[in-house]
Amino acid sequence: MSFINPYFLLAAAAVAGPVLLHLLLRNRPKRQVLPTLRFLPNSAQQSMSMHRFKNVLLLVLRSLAIVLLVAAFARPYIAVAPEEEKKEQAKTGVVFAVDASLSMRANGRWDSAMGRVATYAKTLPDGTPMALILFDQSPRIACSVTTSFADIDAALSKSAAGYGATDVLAAVRAAIDLAGQLDAESRKIVAISDFQATGLKELAPNLAIPPSVELITSPIDEENLWNATVVSAGEADEEAADRRRVRVQMAAYGEGGRTGTLRIRHGGSSLAEREVTLRGASGLVEEFELPLEPEREAILSIALDLDDALREDNEYAALLESRGPLPLLICGDSAGASPAGPERAANPYLAAAIAAFGRKVNASWTRPEGLGGVSTVEHPVAIIEAIESCAPAGWDAMKQYATAGGSLVVFPSAPAAGVARGQENAADTYRQLCGVTVEGWEELSRRTGEYRLVSSRDTHGVLPAIDQAGGALLGYPKVFRYLKAVLQEPSESTRALMGFDDGSPFLVEHRLGAGTVYLFTVPLESKSSDLVLRAAFTPFLYQLVDHCLHEGRTETYFTAGAHLPVEGGASAGELTGPDGARITLGGSPAVLAMPGVYGIRQGASERHIAVHTDGEESDLTVMPAARIASLARASTAALASRGLDARTLGEAPPDPDAAGSYWWYLLLAAMGLLVVESAIASRTSR
Amino acid sequence: MAVSNQRFLKPHLVAQLATMELRAATVVEGVMSGLHRSPFRGLSVEFAEYRRYQPGDDLRKIDWKAYARSDRYYIKECEDETNLDAHIILDASASMGFGSHGMTKWQYGAILASSLAYVLQRQNDAVGLTVLDEKIRIEMPARNTRGHLMRAIGELERTEPARRTRLAPLLHEVAARIKRRGMVLVVSDLIDDCDDVIAALRHLQFGGNDVLVFQTMDPLELRLECAGPHRFIDPETNGMVAALAEDVKSSYLDSIGRFLDRYGEEMGRTNICYTLLDTAEPLDKAILAFLGHNARRK
Numbered sequence: 001m002s003f004i005n006p007y008f009l010l011a012a013a014a015v016a017g018p019v020l021l022h023l024l025l026r027n028r029p030k031r032q033v034l035p036t037l038r039f040l041p042n043s044a045q046q047s048m049s050m051h052r053f054k055n056v057l058l059l060v061l062r063s064l065a066i067v068l069l070v071a072a073f074a075r076p077y078i079a080v081a082p083e084e085e086k087k088e089q090a091k092t093g094v095v096f097a098v099d100a101s102l103s104m105r106a107n108g109r110w111d112s113a114m115g116r117v118a119t120y121a122k123t124l125p126d127g128t129p130m131a132l133i134l135f136d137q138s139p140r141i142a143c144s145v146t147t148s149f150a151d152i153d154a155a156l157s158k159s160a161a162g163y164g165a166t167d168v169l170a171a172v173r174a175a176i177d178l179a180g181q182l183d184a185e186s187r188k189i190v191a192i193s194d195f196q197a198t199g200l201k202e203l204a205p206n207l208a209i210p211p212s213v214e215l216i217t218s219p220i221d222e223e224n225l226w227n228a229t230v231v232s233a234g235e236a237d238e239e240a241a242d243r244r245r246v247r248v249q250m251a252a253y254g255e256g257g258r259t260g261t262l263r264i265r266h267g268g269s270s271l272a273e274r275e276v277t278l279r280g281a282s283g284l285v286e287e288f289e290l291p292l293e294p295e296r297e298a299i300l301s302i303a304l305d306l307d308d309a310l311r312e313d314n315e316y317a318a319l320l321e322s323r324g325p326l327p328l329l330i331c332g333d334s335a336g337a338s339p340a341g342p343e344r345a346a347n348p349y350l351a352a353a354i355a356a357f358g359r360k361v362n363a364s365w366t367r368p369e370g371l372g373g374v375s376t377v378e379h380p381v382a383i384i385e386a387i388e389s390c391a392p393a394g395w396d397a398m399k400q401y402a403t404a405g406g407s408l409v410v411f412p413s414a415p416a417a418g419v420a421r422g423q424e425n426a427a428d429t430y431r432q433l434c435g436v437t438v439e440g441w442e443e444l445s446r447r448t449g450e451y452r453l454v455s456s457r458d459t460h461g462v463l464p465a466i467d468q469a470g471g472a473l474l475g476y477p478k479v480f481r482y483l484k485a486v487l488q489e490p491s492e493s494t495r496a497l498m499g500f501d502d503g504s505p506f507l508v509e510h511r512l513g514a515g516t517v518y519l520f521t522v523p524l525e526s527k528s529s530d531l532v533l534r535a536a537f538t539p540f541l542y543q544l545v546d547h548c549l550h551e552g553r554t555e556t557y558f559t560a561g562a563h564l565p566v567e568g569g570a571s572a573g574e575l576t577g578p579d580g581a582r583i584t585l586g587g588s589p590a591v592l593a594m595p596g597v598y599g600i601r602q603g604a605s606e607r608h609i610a611v612h613t614d615g616e617e618s619d620l621t622v623m624p625a626a627r628i629a630s631l632a633r634a635s636t637a638a639l640a641s642r643g644l645d646a647r648t649l650g651e652a653p654p655d656p657d658a659a660g661s662y663w664w665y666l667l668l669a670a671m672g673l674l675v676v677e678s679a680i681a682s683r684t685s686r
Numbered sequence: 687m688a689v690s691n692q693r694f695l696k697p698h699l700v701a702q703l704a705t706m707e708l709r710a711a712t713v714v715e716g717v718m719s720g721l722h723r724s725p726f727r728g729l730s731v732e733f734a735e736y737r738r739y740q741p742g743d744d745l746r747k748i749d750w751k752a753y754a755r756s757d758r759y760y761i762k763e764c765e766d767e768t769n770l771d772a773h774i775i776l777d778a779s780a781s782m783g784f785g786s787h788g789m790t791k792w793q794y795g796a797i798l799a800s801s802l803a804y805v806l807q808r809q810n811d812a813v814g815l816t817v818l819d820e821k822i823r824i825e826m827p828a829r830n831t832r833g834h835l836m837r838a839i840g841e842l843e844r845t846e847p848a849r850r851t852r853l854a855p856l857l858h859e860v861a862a863r864i865k866r867r868g869m870v871l872v873v874s875d876l877i878d879d880c881d882d883v884i885a886a887l888r889h890l891q892f893g894g895n896d897v898l899v900f901q902t903m904d905p906l907e908l909r910l911e912c913a914g915p916h917r918f919i920d921p922e923t924n925g926m927v928a929a930l931a932e933d934v935k936s937s938y939l940d941s942i943g944r945f946l947d948r949y950g951e952e953m954g955r956t957n958i959c960y961t962l963l964d965t966a967e968p969l970d971k972a973i974l975a976f977l978g979h980n981a982r983r984k
Contacts, residue, residue: 029917029928035781035877036907037920039941040927040934047933051915 004075012070018062026055054680061677065670072666093129093145093182094120095175096152099168099193099220101136104161105229105597109220113192114156116218120190121149129182132156135171136164145181161229168193172215179213192218230262230304232578232594233318236287244292244320248302250276250284251578251596260306264288266298276304283580283596292320325362326545328354329382331371331398332389347385347524349532356538361545368394376406376515381548385524386413387433388426395429402433403513407548410434410517411524412483415441434519435494435510436485442504444480451478452500454531477531482506483521516548564590564598564609573602578611736760770811771828771866773895774799775857776842777874779819780921783847786906787966792847794965795873795902800839802871807835812868815841818856819849828868850922853878857886867894876901876949884952891958898959901949905966907942910935 003009029048034040096117104110121130132143132152143155172191179187195217209215229251236247248262257279264272272288292298298320330350354363366374368390371382382401384390387410390398402408410433430438444450454477485505487494496505497518508519522529531537564575564585575583578596585600592598592611600609739748739759749762776799782792803813807830814828815838824841826834853874864870870890876883876899891897905911912931919926946962953960 027915029915030912032906032912032916032918033784033921034907034918035784035875035904035921036938036942037918037923037925037927038877039938039945040918040929041937041941043934043937045928047930048915048928051930051933 002077004077006074008070008074011073012067014070015063015066018059018066022055022059054683058677058681061673061680065673065677068666068670068673072663072670075663076666077662091128091185092124093179093184093187094124095131095133095179095182095187095189096120097133097135097139097171097175097189097191097193098142098156099136099166099171099191099195100134100159100161100164101166102161102163103166103194104220109194110161112220116192116220117152117156117190118149120218121152124149129184131178131182133171133175133178134159135167135174136162137167137170138164139167139171139174141174141178145178145183166193168195172209176210176213187213188216189213190216190218192220194220230302230316232596233300233302233316235320244290244298246288246290246300246318246320248286248288248318249579249594249596250278250286250304251580258306260304262286263303263305264290265301265303266290266292271300278306283576283578285579325360326357326542326549327379327381328361328363328545329371329374329379330354330363330365330385331368331382331394332365332385349524349526349537350383350385350541353538353541357542360542369397371401371406372397374401374406376401376404379406381407381409381545383409383411383545385411387411387429388413395433398517399433399512402515402517405514407515408433408512408517409544409548410519412519412521414523414525414528415481430485430519431488433510433512434485434508434517435488435512436505436508436519437488439484439486442482442484446480451480451529452482452502452504453478454498454500454506477529477534479506479522479529479531481522481528485519485521518544518548564592564600573600575600735763737763770806771814771864771868772803772806772811772871773814773816773828773860773864773868774803774838774871774873775816775818775860777819777851777853777872777876778817778823778845778847779851779853780848781851781875781877782902784904784907784921785965786904789965790847791875791902791904791965794963795900796842796845798900798902798963799871799873800842803835803838806869807832813838816860817841817845818853818860819847820852822856822859825863828866851878854882854886857883858889861886861889861893861895864890864893864895868896869898870895871898871900873900873902875903875907880945880948880952884949884956887953887958888956891956896959898961899949899953900961900963901946902963902965903946905964908964910938910942 098113098117100110104113117132124130127147129145129147130149130152131141131145132155133139134142142159143152146152168191171193172189175189175191179189230248233246233248236245246264248264250262257277259275259277262272262274262276263270271290271292274286274288276284276286278284290300300318300320302316302318304316332347354361357363364379366382368384371394374382384398387395387398398408398410427438430436444452479500482500482504485508487496487505487508493511495509496507497509498507499505504521506521508521510517510519522531524532526533573585575585575590576599577583578594578598583590585602592609594611596611598609598611736749736752737760739761743761747761747763749760752758752760752762776795778792782795783790785791785793799815803815806813810830812828812830813835815824815826816822817824824845826838826841853876857872860870872887872890887897887899910931914931915928916931917926917928950960950962
């Protein structure tokens with residue numbers, strides 16, 4: 001029984017009133033000497049007993065009347081199960097809460113979880129009511145209340161670990177609610193998960209395990225587990241106008257190998273099918289040439305069928321974006337910049353690169369002053385080939401463009417040109433637009449062979465393709481003259497993405513409003529560096545534009561694109577990526593470019609990390625079951641301190657109409673008691 | 687002594703008693719002149735009769751004037767006004783120590799006994815005193831001196847009621863000890879077996895004594911005027927009964943009424959002067975009412 005207004009129960013203390021009055025005002029027998037005692041009738045003692053009985057009866061009636069009145073105003077109700085559910089109660093009901101998040105894909109955890117469910121179900125007597133909840137960041141009922149394990153098994157068979165994050169507490173709450181529907185004397189929640197600690201670290205204060213519900217945690221560990229999945233799929237490269245190359249990355253975990261079939265379907269038709277063999281703790285990359293037009297968007301269904309790992313509906317959906325030309329806006333007001341087209345830009349290196357882009361890039365031209373009115377949606381990327389040669393109005397327009405969400409790639413003017421046009425305001429422009437303070441030009445002697453090398457260190461993975469290619473892609477360009485730029489205040493908004501081997505910044509990223517400004521400290525000409533002369537210049541510029549378009553924001557800890565901090569120096573260990581690629585961990589951090597599960601081997605130990613778009617899901621740290629229980633207890637206490645009853649969790653909410661009918665009965669009973677009390681009191685006083 | 691006697695002999699009470707005579711209802715033996723008639727013809731001044739001389743009569747009792755007139759020897763006999771032996775028996779059991787309105791039954795009975803003793807002593811009657819509870823505590827023989835009276839009153843002064851009652855056996859014992867016929871005054875609440883007490887009183891009466899019984903009762907005992915829950919305690923047995931007074935009052939009054947009526951009936955039948963005294967009534971009024979009743983009886 002519960003109460004709608006439980007605080008009214010405090011008024012039950014008023015029972016103390018009649019009790020106190022009874023004790024204080026009761027007629028204690030008066031001691032009276034009577035020599036003629038022998039003449040008292042034999043029934044004298046009985047009259048006294050009757051007198052005491054009446055007094056006690058009156059006290060009980062008054063107290064009971066108060067209790068009934070208090071109970072009436074507290075509005076009691078009884079959660080009554082529907083008539084059709086009023087069957088004989090089973091002794092125990094079980095709700096299985098199975099983790100189906102991404103981390104459960106690691107090392108066959110999902111298979112182990114299903115095995116746990118089956119093992120536990122075998123211990124239950126026939127007729128035990130049970131239900132199944134699958135959860136990642138949100139719980140969902142996979143199988144409602146049933147007494148047949150076959151239903152549970154069928155629901156499990158249709159499900160698989162997906163790519164979601166984990167919220168164990170939400171799952172436990174949902175399981176408590178579902179447990180309330182079990183027709184059983186006691187209820188158990190069997191939570192089967194890898195119990196990632198980050199998924200539990202923020203315990204909701206309202207979570208409380210009702211006394212009638214027992215939470216059983218069944219942690220999944222990595223021991224003897226195996227699993228495999230499609231980690232990612234995407235377009236590998238552009239080959240032809242009528243075909244697209246798709247690259248599918250798969251990962252396997254655990255011991256031993258498996259052979260299965262990888263199927264790619266599009267629009268209801270099968271595009272490709274290939275038998276693949278996956279080995280334990282390894283990755284596999286398969287490429288397919290698919291007859292799809294590059295200009296059209298396509299959604300692929302990629303399924304990896306393995307007998308004992310993923311199920312038939314474990315499909316990976318990959319989106320192939322339409323590969324239209326990259327929009328690029330060239331800004332410059334030099335005499336050579338021709339309105340006739342960007343390929344005729346004054347900067348011959350830029351013009352050559354744009355020409356080399358061909359159909360990949362759709363370049364247009366404008367003056368810097370015109371940037372203020374340009375739509376950042378139509379022209380999300382703009383290149384300023386010589387910033388110091390722009391007029392002040394152009395600088396204001398650049399700031400307006402970037403603030404509105406555009407990506408601005410800025411090259412400084414060569415020193416000779418800068419002196420000619422408004423260089424006195426250049427310092428302020430660099431500070432406000434690029435977030436750096438310039439300290440003039442660093443001149444090195446090409447004649448004597450002085451130069452700086454562009455290093456890929458500390459690029460933070462913002463440009464992973466460029467960064468991974470590193471010097472190989474750039475060919476270690478030599479720089480003989482560069483603008484000495486100092487970051488005003490290193491922060492998330494301003495950072496050096498690439499630098500020289502002496503630590504000076506080569507490429508600076510500065511967040512400005514909704515957009516980003518990328519500043520190269522080397523002019524776009526051959527006297528300052530041989531960058532523009534190298535063959536890698538054109539793809540480098542293309543990838544930079546591509547990066548700007550996709551806004552490669554840095555994610556937090558262990559998300560795709562993040563760096564793996566490795567301790568232990570140059571021979572710290574080896575990183576195995578989801579695609580099976582092995583990277584030796586050295587002094588520089590390794591980039592976790594792909595989502596999936598990575599294996600890290602350091603000495604004799606091996607551990608796994610998951611990389612996901614959700615940072616918490618990527619943490620495979622297991623929270624001890626005892627810790628979960630203590631959190632639940634603490635939460636129960638917190639709930640009680642707020643005057644809430646954990647036992648009511650999971651019960652059906654009260655029906656106000658039904659509850660309202662009870663209190664009238666209690667009120668009538670109280671009134672009846674008061675009438676009886678008055679009658680007895682009247683007779684007693686006579 | 688005079689001061690302490692004031693307790694029982696209140697001046698105004700004594701003054702009232704001094705104007706009335708207490709006469710014994712029966713003729714008692716006595717050697718002293720007084721108001722009481724003696725069954726023996728002797729030397730008193732009141733002429734009774736002449737009878738013929740019988741050999742052996744005392745020659746000094748021959749009335750020579752009657753011989754001169756009739757030439758026969760006559761003996762002149764007088765009704766002697768003799769002294770009376772009055773025995774006052776006072777119950778000093780624990781039940782007599784009860785009083786609900788300031789004066790206990792013992793105090794009431796002791797004043798009554800003292801007053802009667804005083805009156806008896808004024809008319810030259812010998813007064814004896816017996817105080818008893820479960821046994822005879824005080825026993826003073828009957829004498830008619832004032833000093834004896836004062837000692838008797840002093841004994842009453844020092845006595846406190848206690849112990850249980852053995853009234854009937856002790857009355858038998860007192861009856862056996864009284865050698866001369868006289869007056870026996872019993873002051874008690876008579877809370878004992880009615881038949882046994884009546885038998886003992888008749889034993890006293892059989893010795894030729896004029897028996898007067900004063901039953902002293904407290905108003906609470908007579909009317910049970912109380913209400914609410916009470917724990918009633920018997921002072922002699924320490925027995926206890928818890929009861930609601932109003933619930934048991936009716937039944938109690940019936941019982942106590944039958945008890946008192948029985949005494950009244952039995953004593954009326956055996957010519958024992960029986961007086962029920964309510965200790966709530968004024969003491970002098972009770973004594974004077976008794977004397978008036980005694981005078982009418984005479």
